Amino acid sequence: MMKGLAVNSAIPPPPPVLAGFEQINRYWDKSQGVHAAKILPGELYVSVHGEMVVTVLGSCVAACIRDRVKGIGGMNHFMLPQDSQHSHGWGGDALVTRYGNWAMEALINEILKRGGKRGYLEVKLFGGGQVLENMTDIGGRNIEFVRTYLKDEGLEIVAEDLGGRAPRKVLYFPDTGACRVRRLNRVTSDTLYNRERAYAKKVNTTPAEGSIELF
Numbered sequence: 001m002m003k004g005l006a007v008n009s010a011i012p013p014p015p016p017v018l019a020g021f022e023q024i025n026r027y028w029d030k031s032q033g034v035h036a037a038k039i040l041p042g043e044l045y046v047s048v049h050g051e052m053v054v055t056v057l058g059s060c061v062a063a064c065i066r067d068r069v070k071g072i073g074g075m076n077h078f079m080l081p082q083d084s085q086h087s088h089g090w091g092g093d094a095l096v097t098r099y100g101n102w103a104m105e106a107l108i109n110e111i112l113k114r115g116g117k118r119g120y121l122e123v124k125l126f127g128g129g130q131v132l133e134n135m136t137d138i139g140g141r142n143i144e145f146v147r148t149y150l151k152d153e154g155l156e157i158v159a160e161d162l163g164g165r166a167p168r169k170v171l172y173f174p175d176t177g178a179c180r181v182r183r184l185n186r187v188t189s190d191t192l193y194n195r196e197r198a199y200a201k202k203v204n205t206t207p208a209e210g211s212i213e214l215f
Helices: 100-113 138-153 191-205
Strands: 025-029 034-038 044-047 052-057 061-067 072-076 121-127 156-162 168-173 178-183 212-214
Touching (some): 044 100, 052 072, 061 100, 061 138, 072 100
Parallel strands (some): 034 052, 178 212
Antiparallel strands (some): 061 072, 061 121, 168 178
């Protein structure tokens, strides 16, 4: 070995992806030293392998749900509160799970399908910010929806970081239930804000166990 030559540890191979989530962007996160899955609006991801799930939220809400005994869990990312027009299940359709009622049902069902037990589920909630001034408060509607949904379903919210004005980046570890949340003071591109404006236009035309670590 040459003196002074740094040797990087080999990146371990990614765990097998669960059926139905092959389209999700998965990568090695150097800062956390873990394999991760990044979800976009309308997507969800479930893991049984100790992966990290990541998303960035404005007015959208993400629910992080896991079986606290088996460590099976995941995250969704929904844009709008609810929709009653679809009569079919999720089936990997992001157009369906952009709505909160379908996104919540799909995430819970996927966890139960992988061996999770309803009585052991814990929920953490993030997002719902009003990140654009003078626009419809979609975030507030998303928050109201998800709290009512979980109350009706009898599921416990153990932690939350909701509302406010700032976008958030959320890192979630389903195996341990740990969360890291970063409030974003600025966004390096206009993508998030353009998306928020599109959501507002859509709405206007269409009738605590566990800690959260801020970083």
